[in-house]
Amino acid sequence: QKEVEQDPGPLSVPEGAIVSLNCTYSNSAFQYFMWYRQYSRKGPELLMYTYSSGNKEDGRFTAQVDKSSKYISLFIRDSQPSDSATYLCAMSASTGGFKTIFGAGTRLFVKA
Amino acid sequence: DTGVSQDPRHKITKRGQNVTFRCDPISEHNRLYWYRQTLGQGPEFLTYFQNEAQLEKSRLLSDRFSAERPKGSFSTLEIQRTEQGDSAMYLCASSSSYQTGASENTIYFGEGSWLTVV
Numbered sequence: 001q002k003e004v005e006q007d008p009g010p011l012s013v014p015e016g017a018i019v020s021l022n023c024t025y026s027n028s029a030f031q032y033f034m035w036y037r038q039y040s041r042k043g044p045e046l047l048m049y050t051y052s053s054g055n056k057e058d059g060r061f062t063a064q065v066d067k068s069s070k071y072i073s074l075f076i077r078d079s080q081p082s083d084s085a086t087y088l089c090a091m092s093a094s095t096g097g098f099k100t101i102f103g104a105g106t107r108l109f110v111k112a
Numbered sequence: 113d114t115g116v117s118q119d120p121r122h123k124i125t126k127r128g129q130n131v132t133f134r135c136d137p138i139s140e141h142n143r144l145y146w147y148r149q150t151l152g153q154g155p156e157f158l159t160y161f162q163n164e165a166q167l168e169k170s171r172l173l174s175d176r177f178s179a180e181r182p183k184g185s186f187s188t189l190e191i192q193r194t195e196q197g198d199s200a201m202y203l204c205a206s207s208s209s210y211q212t213g214a215s216e217n218t219i220y221f222g223e224g225s226w227l228t229v230v
Contacts (some may be wrong), residue, residue, distance in 0.1 A: 008152060034218055041202055043116075043221035044155065090153050099168070100219055102154030 006103030
């Protein structure tokens with residue numbers, strides 16, 4: 001079993017839809033949780049960072065962490081075609097980003 | 113632009129040849145990471161430097177792989193006697209131990225170096 005599980009999709013939604021992306025994990029030591037967005041043939045770029053449990057909102061993006069269920073989510077409101085990308089969840093037990101573990105990524109397509 | 117810079121962006125090589133990738137991290141970052149990513153997978157950790165010291169290597173990093181960061185600034189990743197299974201995107205990332213919160217605990221990636229072994 002992988003430490004981080006993420007449905008690879010693809011997920012296809014119409015423009016304006018609310019998108020929900022999720023990851024589960026097995027290592028209870030993880031306490032730093034990130035979401036990265038990766039466009040085709042590009043490096044991942046950081047979208048959201050959350051420490052421990054709770055919610056964090058940034059514009060159209062909301063990240064949620066439920067450590068009791070070992071489950072994290074990223075919500076995208078009013079999705080746009082420019083949101084079409086692969087979304088990677090990532091997490092770490094250590095400070096400093098050391099040994100950040102990534103999910104496989106979910107491919108999202110937002111249709112105009 | 114002061115982001116992470118990688119060179120070359122693309123490399124096609126014949127099996128058995130050696131290749132070297134270079135990474136220039138964000139200038140104020142003292143930590144540097146190499147990851148490998150294949151199609152449909154997330155990045156997999158290869159190795160980690162703090163300043164010039166290589167502190168951790170993944171079991172994925174076979175003897176044919178070597179990474180250096182001689183002056184604690186740029187880094188190189190060399191693959192000797194390349195195999196077709198080495199075809200992947202090699203990602204460099206950096207972070208800083210001198211900051212706190214999100215800035216300390218997140219890593220920032222370059223655009224990656226694509227390797228195709230034929």
